[in-house]
Amino acid sequence: MSAPPFVTAPPLSGVPHGFFGREGGVSLPPFDSLNTGLGSDDGAEKVRENRRRAADALIEGAPLVGLYQVHSPDVVIVTEPWDEDGRPKADALVTKTPGILLGILTADCAPVLLADREAGVVAAAHAGWRGAIGGVTDKTIGAMLKLGADPRRIHAAVGPCIAQKNFEVGEDMLAPFIEEDPANARFFREGARGKAHFDLESYVAARLAGAGIGTVWLAGEDTYGQPERYYSYRRATHEEAPDNGRQISLIGIAPEAR
Structure with missing residues (x-):
């Protein structure tokens, strides 16, 4: 059995991590094939097998720790694994415990993986627009600092997410960003239908840079526009699909790093 394909970020080289897509799993249509979303109508055993395949591609046999994601800025520091029940x-995880993989699920939102190799601290955050403006990345970095990380040493990677050209938004979403900072207008542009389009990837990158992170890498992969490679909640909504899968992004510390 070959490992499912995944994207890695050069600045995180040497740290077990990966942004997985929808390929390389066991789920049947319409979830084909690496659906890792426990909340979907896909069979639970298939989802668990898919999650195991992704985890084993990075650290074989390592426990995978995930969250019940709620589009919040809340962060959990992980010292030991917990049951999926x-x-x-929360929407972000931080650890300095070797041998544990932190997992974040997305289907258009931005997955963010972070690492300070010297301090031996890693993190994973789920940044939808609500969590992003709410400060999920800022709070994630704050939790990393509590474990000994230094923002100047932290490398961050923003994985596949919906591209601006496909992220049409209403005035109700535009308003809080402009209220937060008028300079946020640069993350919006008018689309073909005259409505604003939001650049989630660039906004998350700007928040990371603003928090003092020196290296921020962007995958530049559009989940909406690549149906063969990624799940997309918005695309599924536009297609009136009854359900949709989730892709997983993982990061951990190798056991030998003790």
């Missing part, structure tokens, strides 16, 4: 409601 005991997942806390």
